[in-house]
Amino acid sequence: MADVLKRVPVREQDAKVRAGNFEEVCYGYNKEEAMEEASRCLNCKNAKCVQGCPVAINIPGFISKVKDGDIEGAYKVIGGSSALPAICGRVCPQESQCECKCIRGIKGDPVSIGKLERFVADYALEHDIKPEKAEKANGHKVAVIGSGPSGLTCAGDLAKLGYEVTVFEALHELGGVLVYGIPEFRLPKEKVVKKEIEKVKELGVKFETNVVIGKSTTIDQLMEEENFEAVFIGSGAGLPMFMGIPGETANGVFSANEYLTRSNLMKAFDENYDTPIAAGKKVAVIGGGNVAMDAARTALRLGAEVHIVYRRSETELPARVEEVHHAKEEGVIFNLLTNPTEILVDENGWVKGMRVIRMELGEPDASGRRRPVAVPGSEFEMELDTVIMSLGTSPNPLIASTTDGLETNRRKCIVAEEENGRTSKAAVYAGGDAVTGAATVILAMGAGKAGAKGIHEYLSGR
Amino acid sequence: MYKILESRQLNANIYLMVVEAPRVARHCEPGQFVIVKIDEIGERIPLTICDYDREAGTITIVFQPVGASTRKFAELKTGDVFRDFTGPLGCPSEFVSEDIETLKQKKILFVGGGVGAAPVYPQVKWLKEHGVDADVIIGSKNKELLILEKEMEAVAGRYYPCTDDGSYGHAGMVTTMIEELVEEGNQYDVCIAIGPMIMMKFVCLLTKKLEIPTIVSMNPIMVDGTGMCGACRLLVGGEVKFACVDGPEFDGHLVDFDNAMKRQQMYKSEEGRAVLKLQEGDTHHGGCGNCGGDN
Numbered sequence: 001m002a003d004v005l006k007r008v009p010v011r012e013q014d015a016k017v018r019a020g021n022f023e024e025v026c027y028g029y030n031k032e033e034a035m036e037e038a039s040r041c042l043n044c045k046n047a048k049c050v051q052g053c054p055v056a057i058n059i060p061g062f063i064s065k066v067k068d069g070d071i072e073g074a075y076k077v078i079g080g081s082s083a084l085p086a087i088c089g090r091v092c093p094q095e096s097q098c099e100c101k102c103i104r105g106i107k108g109d110p111v112s113i114g115k116l117e118r119f120v121a122d123y124a125l126e127h128d129i130k131p132e133k134a135e136k137a138n139g140h141k142v143a144v145i146g147s148g149p150s151g152l153t154c155a156g157d158l159a160k161l162g163y164e165v166t167v168f169e170a171l172h173e174l175g176g177v178l179v180y181g182i183p184e185f186r187l188p189k190e191k192v193v194k195k196e197i198e199k200v201k202e203l204g205v206k207f208e209t210n211v212v213i214g215k216s217t218t219i220d221q222l223m224e225e226e227n228f229e230a231v232f233i234g235s236g237a238g239l240p241m242f243m244g245i246p247g248e249t250a251n252g253v254f255s256a257n258e259y260l261t262r263s264n265l266m267k268a269f270d271e272n273y274d275t276p277i278a279a280g281k282k283v284a285v286i287g288g289g290n291v292a293m294d295a296a297r298t299a300l301r302l303g304a305e306v307h308i309v310y311r312r313s314e315t316e317l318p319a320r321v322e323e324v325h326h327a328k329e330e331g332v333i334f335n336l337l338t339n340p341t342e343i344l345v346d347e348n349g350w351v352k353g354m355r356v357i358r359m360e361l362g363e364p365d366a367s368g369r370r371r372p373v374a375v376p377g378s379e380f381e382m383e384l385d386t387v388i389m390s391l392g393t394s395p396n397p398l399i400a401s402t403t404d405g406l407e408t409n410r411r412k413c414i415v416a417e418e419e420n421g422r423t424s425k426a427a428v429y430a431g432g433d434a435v436t437g438a439a440t441v442i443l444a445m446g447a448g449k450a451g452a453k454g455i456h457e458y459l460s461g462r
Numbered sequence: 463m464y465k466i467l468e469s470r471q472l473n474a475n476i477y478l479m480v481v482e483a484p485r486v487a488r489h490c491e492p493g494q495f496v497i498v499k500i501d502e503i504g505e506r507i508p509l510t511i512c513d514y515d516r517e518a519g520t521i522t523i524v525f526q527p528v529g530a531s532t533r534k535f536a537e538l539k540t541g542d543v544f545r546d547f548t549g550p551l552g553c554p555s556e557f558v559s560e561d562i563e564t565l566k567q568k569k570i571l572f573v574g575g576g577v578g579a580a581p582v583y584p585q586v587k588w589l590k591e592h593g594v595d596a597d598v599i600i601g602s603k604n605k606e607l608l609i610l611e612k613e614m615e616a617v618a619g620r621y622y623p624c625t626d627d628g629s630y631g632h633a634g635m636v637t638t639m640i641e642e643l644v645e646e647g648n649q650y651d652v653c654i655a656i657g658p659m660i661m662m663k664f665v666c667l668l669t670k671k672l673e674i675p676t677i678v679s680m681n682p683i684m685v686d687g688t689g690m691c692g693a694c695r696l697l698v699g700g701e702v703k704f705a706c707v708d709g710p711e712f713d714g715h716l717v718d719f720d721n722a723m724k725r726q727q728m729y730k731s732e733e734g735r736a737v738l739k740l741q742e743g744d745t746h747h748g749g750c751g752n753c754g755g756d757n
Contacts, residue, residue: 170688172499172506172546180690210548212688215494216485240692242702249697249721251728258691266505266685273503274531275685276729349724396689398707 005108008037010115015329019300022184022269025326026090029112031071034119038066040104041111048101049113054446055153057081059098059113066116075124078117079131083156083200084149084445086125086192087178089118092442093320125195131156133203138162140459143228145213145399148176149441150432151234152200153448154455159203161456166228168211173265176236177433177441180265181257183294185301189264214398219406219428230427230459232451233414234444237433238396242389243286247343252278252351256285256295256390263298280304280386284354286340287390288312291438293323295388296332304386306332311339311359311372337361337372341379343387353383392438403428413437420454421447429454464547467520469540472609476526476577477536478512484519486511486549492585493555493679493711496521497687498535499546505531508684508706510581510656511550512610521549524580524609551687552710555585555654556677562592570596571643571650571674572618573636573665575657576603579610581679582656587617595619597648599639601661605630636661637668650674655714659726663719670715678714680705682725697721 011027012018018025029037041063049059058077065074078085094114102110123129140163144151147169155165173179175193187193201207213219213235222228240255242248259277262268266275279302285295288310296306308327310317313336317324328334337359344353358378361370395412407415407424414423414430421429431447433439468480486496490511497506513522527533538544557565570589574582579600589596598618602608604627615621623631624639632639640653653676655665662678669676682694682705689707696703697718703709 170548171686172548180686210546211485212548212551215550216489216548239689239704239707242692242695249695249702249725251725255692258685258693261685261691267503275505278728349721349727396707398689 003108004040005104007040007109007112008033010112015326015331018185019330022301024188025185028122029115029119031069031119031123034066034116035069037112037116038063041067042103044103048103049098049111052097052101053081054097054442055081055449057117062120063111063113063116066120071120071123072127072129074120075129076132078120081449082445083131083153084196085117086121086196087149087187088442088445089114089116089121090187090192091182091440093440095321097442121196122192125192131199131203132160134160134162136162137164137204138460140164140230141166141228142230142232142455142459143168143222143226144232144234145219146170146176146234146236146432146434147174147197147207148178148234148236148432148444150444150448150451151176151232152197153445154232154234154431154452155205156200156203157449157452158455159200159205161452163456163459165204166206166208168213169207169209170212170235171265172209174207174209176234180261181291181294182441183260183264183298184269185297186294212398214402219399219403219425223427230429230455232421232448232455233399233423233428233430233434234432234448234451235396235399235434237393237438239394240389241391241394243340243391245340245342247345247351248389250343250345250351251349252280252385253343253387253389256287256291256388257393259295259388260291260298263302269298269302277302278386280384282384283307283386283388284309284335284340284382284384285388285390286310287392288317288319289390289392290319290323290440292390293319293327293332295390297327297330299386299388300330300332307335307382307384308332309335309338309340309354309356309382311337312369313337313361316369335382339372339374340387344381351385351387353381354387355379355381393433395434395437399434411437416447416451417454418447419450420457421451422454422458427458463543463545466538466540466542466544469538469542472524473606475607476524476609478522478524479535479538480520480522481544481547482519483521483547483549486521486547487514487516487519490514490521490550491554491558492588493558493581494550494552495581495687495710496523496547496549497551497684498523498544498548500531500534500538501545504534504545505529506546506685506687507531507535508551508681508687510679510681511584512580513584513587521547524577526577548687552706553708555588555711557585558588565589565592566594568594568651569649570594571640571648571653572596572598573640573653573655573657573661574598574600575636575655575661576601576607577609578657578661578679579608579614582654583610583613583617585654586614590617597643597650598622599624599636599643601626601636601639601657603627635664637664640665640668640672644672652677654678654711659719659723662714662717663723666714666717666719676714677711678717679710680712680717680722681710682722683728696725
């Protein structure tokens, strides 16, 4: 009998091997492993894990189906709350949401909720289990802007309620950050993202790519000329931020968004695709979030020596523990308590290095984290050919600037109510990074759900 | 899919295509651009809009094959399709939102170089349709490479072709033509220069001396074109600007052209490799040092 205090380990690609390829890192559970792990669930009556889930999946409910070997039944339970389980099972920060609340976790390992969700979802994709469609259309037309996590979730939920939903996507591929941001080795595009979007299509949702709202048409025109009765804005975060230090426009300095977009969306890592990427031989990634880890691990796979340069210490790294752990295993070097002051440029305009300064932690700042303070006289130079800035984004102004009556806040994020996504403009709802600034896939999905609820209340109540 | 309704070669170097893209045609204004992708594996290539027909739902693009992707574009015939065609992107030219009576009082000079004549055309045409006659200088290496002559003559107030080799029109660079016009006593309130960066740089150096406010249309490397990646960033008046959402048109006297030209070289070696691969096709065996050949 296995030790019930320990979770069933999940198989992963060897760190040395995967550092040289773009195949998925984690292999996931098979059915036996999943059933064994599911048997560790205590099936709590007042389940704390559900409270930790932004979309409130009935976690004990689906896990008990897995325990019985009824995987299709488990998929139906998850499908009641989430349209994208294969994605969430991979990229949600379960350790700080559902799993950290697990009663099993008090004495031993919490139940591997994320890996179980992923197993169930992958099983449904492999066996082509259909999601449950609306019984009949209700005749109301809703437009969703953006096909990222919040838009897909909102569209899926509304379609299940019988709405006629069209999703408008600015890029040439569907999925938003799921295709341009998160790398293949963490979230396979063909096997997972495309197939999961197919499920949303099966619910009857229509998609139109290459439509930039605010440019190709506007929200007001969608409502006046194309008869959409309500609009959900899930346009995501926007313009990448830079540090404002000398040398930042040199060749070889990229935003993480550009580096990742070239590799993920445009598939520059694959020699068969036309888009180039200046991969670099000695790369520094500035920042410590999940995006920084993605950029670092991408550069590593493209053959570079990679440094994460972060001004605080390891405990403050905003990235998921699992991502930091994987990055270290693969050979990413962490230069913590280090902050760039200047990018050094050669005579041809290319990066040749970076001047950095050591930091130490002072008193806690507004975020509650100890504020990094420069150590005088501790500057030194790093020899580099590529610098990737991963400092977050500021909202894209395209929609706010072309929509009359849409209120934005001081940080230029769209103002929307948390519980229903309602904005200052009638019939217009919003959620995800466009509202919160850069956050996580699951929070965006939660906002997409809230937006669908708000739109449904609005359109069914009149 | 976006159908090519007409495809023709304007001269040895430059191609014109009329593409069915109703959403773009309905909303575009002079000064904006599109992003075009030929197929699944292609790059996203920004191209300026040369003309548009709102009724027919079509956009006219004019381009010069330089990298591997635009070479592939050049092979497309009438009836073929682009996989993706996005737009209109960027901000419209400033004059589009100006008071029309004020605009009519202004003396405007356009300077186009090479394929830059294409984005100049819809601006001059728009002005003509709104009762404003603008002077237009178009420069090119020689007569054979000059494009859109008939079209430009039809909408320009006065039209001044220039050729470097003197084979047609004014002999010499566009800058000498500007000087000549100013010496003749023409006073311009604004100059709009579109063409190779090196041309725009020298036009700006001259117009700064002549104290003519000058707008340039920048064409840096782009990826998404919607403000997401920052590849197109430029230094304008010491500030970082994104050409795709803040531009593409900027105050030419504030643009750091030297920085912009260096940034344009960024993928020269990678692009060179892609061209090589395209030309060599199946016989490509890793000589580019990039792909490891067929191994």
